[in-house]
Amino acid sequence: MQLKKFLLLFSILLLFSPVSLPQVVYEPLYQDVYNYLRRLSQKGIIEINDLIRPLSKKYILEKLLEAEKKTDEMTSLEKEELIFFKKDYYHEMWFLNGEVGDQKHLNFISEDPAGRWRFFSYDDSHFKMNANLILGLEIGSLDNEKRTHFWNGVYTEGYIEDALGFSFDFRDNTESGNTIDKNKLFTPVTGVNERSDETIYEYPSDKIEYSETKGMLATDWKWGSLAAGKDFMEWGYAENGLLVLSQKAPSFPFVRLDVYPVDWLRFNYFHGWLASDVIDSSSIYYTDDGTERFLYRDKYIASHTLTFYPTKGLDISIGESIVYADELEFLYLIPVMFFRLADHYLSRQVNSAGGNAQFFTGISSRGHIKNTHLYGTLFIDEFTLNGAFDSEDQRNQLGFTLGSSVVDLPVDNLVLKLEYTKIFPFVYQHYIQTTPYATASYAMGHWMGNNTDQVYASLKYRFLRGLEATVWGRYIRQGENDNVEEIFTQPQPQFLYGLRTNHTYFGATVKYEFLHDLFVRARYQLTETSQQQEDLDFIDSSIQEFHFAVYYGL
Numbered sequence: 001m002q003l004k005k006f007l008l009l010f011s012i013l014l015l016f017s018p019v020s021l022p023q024v025v026y027e028p029l030y031q032d033v034y035n036y037l038r039r040l041s042q043k044g045i046i047e048i049n050d051l052i053r054p055l056s057k058k059y060i061l062e063k064l065l066e067a068e069k070k071t072d073e074m075t076s077l078e079k080e081e082l083i084f085f086k087k088d089y090y091h092e093m094w095f096l097n098g099e100v101g102d103q104k105h106l107n108f109i110s111e112d113p114a115g116r117w118r119f120f121s122y123d124d125s126h127f128k129m130n131a132n133l134i135l136g137l138e139i140g141s142l143d144n145e146k147r148t149h150f151w152n153g154v155y156t157e158g159y160i161e162d163a164l165g166f167s168f169d170f171r172d173n174t175e176s177g178n179t180i181d182k183n184k185l186f187t188p189v190t191g192v193n194e195r196s197d198e199t200i201y202e203y204p205s206d207k208i209e210y211s212e213t214k215g216m217l218a219t220d221w222k223w224g225s226l227a228a229g230k231d232f233m234e235w236g237y238a239e240n241g242l243l244v245l246s247q248k249a250p251s252f253p254f255v256r257l258d259v260y261p262v263d264w265l266r267f268n269y270f271h272g273w274l275a276s277d278v279i280d281s282s283s284i285y286y287t288d289d290g291t292e293r294f295l296y297r298d299k300y301i302a303s304h305t306l307t308f309y310p311t312k313g314l315d316i317s318i319g320e321s322i323v324y325a326d327e328l329e330f331l332y333l334i335p336v337m338f339f340r341l342a343d344h345y346l347s348r349q350v351n352s353a354g355g356n357a358q359f360f361t362g363i364s365s366r367g368h369i370k371n372t373h374l375y376g377t378l379f380i381d382e383f384t385l386n387g388a389f390d391s392e393d394q395r396n397q398l399g400f401t402l403g404s405s406v407v408d409l410p411v412d413n414l415v416l417k418l419e420y421t422k423i424f425p426f427v428y429q430h431y432i433q434t435t436p437y438a439t440a441s442y443a444m445g446h447w448m449g450n451n452t453d454q455v456y457a458s459l460k461y462r463f464l465r466g467l468e469a470t471v472w473g474r475y476i477r478q479g480e481n482d483n484v485e486e487i488f489t490q491p492q493p494q495f496l497y498g499l500r501t502n503h504t505y506f507g508a509t510v511k512y513e514f515l516h517d518l519f520v521r522a523r524y525q526l527t528e529t530s531q532q533q534e535d536l537d538f539i540d541s542s543i544q545e546f547h548f549a550v551y552y553g554l
Helices: 002-015 033-042 057-068 076-096 197-201 339-347
Strands: 105-111 117-123 127-142 145-160 164-176 207-221 224-231 252-262 265-286 292-311 314-325 356-366 372-382 397-407 414-423 452-464 467-478 501-515 518-532 538-552
Touching (some): 033 057, 033 372, 033 397, 076 452, 145 538, 265 314
Antiparallel strands (some): 117 127, 127 145, 127 538, 252 265, 518 538
16 A cells, blocks of 8 residues: 555656656765765865765766866866766766767677776667676774675666666675674664674674665656665765765665756755664564564655755755654655644644654855865754753754865865764654664664764875875764663753763775776774773773775775
8 A cells, every 4th residue: 555655656746747858867976976076166166066965977977067167277187087087977978968879889898989998888879778797805804803895796777768767786795704893883884784694593603794785767857856766865065974864874765856946946855765673563473384474663754955055155955854654644745745743733743643853954165265165964853942041941952063174275186174073862763663763773864873972084185096095083972872761851961971982093095996996995994992981980992903905886
């Protein structure tokens, strides 16, 4: 029944969209072209609307062509990078030039007509497709213990006629070693649904396996786009953790609508199907061989964002989301609905019958200070007006990030970033176990979780096209965050309540892209941890790790 409702909604949106529907393919978030465009936008060479990502490949090509008109404002390295990145958008160039063409091109383990090496590429007037293998091996050590990570898969993208764009990404992972992180909780690394001998046979295992699959179908028109699939989405600008939507949690399926009727306004809506990890006790029954069969409770998210562009380089965004469970609700399938009030209607103003709503806002200033990007994000999970004036009534569960990035100062091709993030207690959590701001038990926002703050700084230098080195550091203070039963306590527990853990990290990465998607990478990290004990003393420890990787794709 729920699937029928979704298909009906998708059909209605297609029906009332413009008759002539071009197609759209989204650029994967790991591509370095995103960083390239950000640097150019800070210098005022282009304007880019990238609050919500991924972006379409056609839009990215438009920005590269826009930058091509101002090469006199670029460094020599940026000019080389522009030529390199443009080669990745051969198919999109056809559409922007209004060309159909009747020639056919088939390339296998060779360069396509744009000079970009691909495993497979095909195009004619009706169908265009790229396909690449994904292969990677990383070998390293953590705390003097060997670790290995091997991954493989396939990525494909393409266009059917002038009606539909598609992409598909599958990758399988195997990690081995006595120090592998099976849960991937307190780390920026994306969480996984791991399978190991330990989960199957209940004895210690030094190996885990997990897979990730993504796929999208999408179309666009002059003033909007519509997509359905399973992928990652990001909201915001920070480098070392995003408060609203990040790649910390595994990808989830969604339908996405973007509308941009005028230059100064953009609207984004999506509805997602989340993983609750909460067993539906009413669904339990036993199979013929005595195995217990069960289902998980359904869980969803609806979110929309308005972004205003009052002047060049400045954007202001305000958004809202609702995490709800058990039944797919039609009200949350309406992109312009006020979700908070819809929740009041559906729950009859009873908390235990409702969902979990959030508000968020962001501001970004690019180029108003030379070569500088200033940005901030505020995420509000719970806010009481009385608490602003009376500490006894305070229950303000929110987080914020303030950050800055400077390029080419004092030398060309250098990027300096500085960020501060603070997340108050109970953000992302909820007392109803099906409605935390999470999927597959991972927060959809910042990887640190709540009751934490962080100072982060990085220095990145690009030596030549494809070769860059980054040194970075972060300091995190972490309090306790497992007392969800106190979520309605007034006044709320103080920031960093409970026993505290301080984390200090120093790291360096060198990466070189020989040709499109073929990389070598070396990275080093020192982690120092100071953990408070019951007697309030701290116990210090440190761990060093080093990894070397060769990979094609990511």
